[in-house]
Amino acid sequence: MTDVVRLDAVSKVYGKGRAAVAALREVTVGVPRGTFTAVMGPSGSGKSTFLHCAAGLDVPTSGSVRLSGTELSGMNETRLTELRRERIGFVFQMFNLVPALTVTENISLPLELAGARTDRAWLAEIIRRVGLEGRARHLPAQLSGGQQQRVALARALVTRPDVVFGDEPTGALDTMTARDVLGLLREVVSELGQTVVMVTHDPIAASYADKVLFLADGRIVDSVTSPTADGIARRMTGLGAWTR
Numbered sequence: 612m613t614d615v616v617r618l619d620a621v622s623k624v625y626g627k628g629r630a631a632v633a634a635l636r637e638v639t640v641g642v643p644r645g646t647f648t649a650v651m652g653p654s655g656s657g658k659s660t661f662l663h664c665a666a667g668l669d670v671p672t673s674g675s676v677r678l679s680g681t682e683l684s685g686m687n688e689t690r691l692t693e694l695r696r697e698r699i700g701f702v703f704q705m706f707n708l709v710p711a712l713t714v715t716e717n718i719s720l721p722l723e724l725a726g727a728r729t730d731r732a733w734l735a736e737i738i739r740r741v742g743l744e745g746r747a748r749h750l751p752a753q754l755s756g757g758q759q760q761r762v763a764l765a766r767a768l769v770t771r772p773d774v775v776f777g778d779e780p781t782g783a784l785d786t787m788t789a790r791d792v793l794g795l796l797r798e799v800v801s802e803l804g805q806t807v808v809m810v811t812h813d814p815i816a817a818s819y820a821d822k823v824l825f826l827a828d829g830r831i832v833d834s835v836t837s838p839t840a841d842g843i844a845r846r847m848t849g850l851g852a853w854t855r
């Protein structure tokens with residue numbers, strides 16, 4: 612399988628001198644196409660930094676990040692912005708929808724921004740997949756949290772990105788709604804062949820993934836394939852994640 616996301620010896624140091632913090636230390640990992648990866652670890656272990664470096668939102672201090680074979684390091688901000696817009700989808704904890712735009716307009720926004728033609732059939736297909744037919748003309752404020760996150764997921768999928776990155780995508784949802792959204796993420800991987808990488812604190816959320824990467828102190832210290840929530844919770848306990 613080809614790696615959609617590939618990090619080689621990626622380090623990230625914030626600040627200088629005695630104030631320097633090594634947030635990532637020589638991280639090497641590949642994410643194969645069509646897989647669902649969860650990234651876990653104690654607070655401050657480097658999860659957000661990992662996601663930001665992998666998604667071209669932040670620039671590593673050293674090492675190489677490749678997206679479908681394209682090297683990100685050395686790209687200027689304009690090219691990185693273009694690459695993020697066209698080849699990466701994002702789903703955040705707080706949905707980040709545009710309040711004045713309808714569901715359909717929010718979902719189509721990445722295509723509008725890229726000046727790309729909207730593929731009506733694909734748009735209809737993803738609206739159906741995320742269960743929002745009948746809500747297409749609603750505004751975000753008229754939707755529940757779970758429905759808003761479904762809009763955000765559809766928006767992340769509309770450009771047929773190489774990878775969708777999720778930063779605690781179910782962090783603001785109640786348990787049942789979170790499970791619906793996780794089921795949907797699982798479905799887009801299993802049925803559409805989408806690649807998803809998600810940072811989460813929640814072992815149940817991570818158990819929907821094919822593989823869980825565990826970060827501690829800026830390093831990948833462990834990984835589990837076909838994870839169970841109990842197994843994940845045990846590893847996290849081993850990393851001292853729940854002792855704070």
Ligand SMILES: Nc1ncnc2c1ncn2[C@@H]1O[C@H](COP(=O)(O)OP(=O)(O)OP(=O)(O)O)[C@@H](O)[C@H]1O
Binds near residue numbers: 652660
């Ligand atoms: N902009 C920054 N400047 C300085 N230090 C930073 C910056 N961003 C993160 N750090 C430090 O880098 C380390 C890793 O932070 P990061 O946010 O990646 O961890 P995390 O695992 O996502 O944490 P959490 O689960 O609490 O969100 C921490 O020690 C943090 O304090």
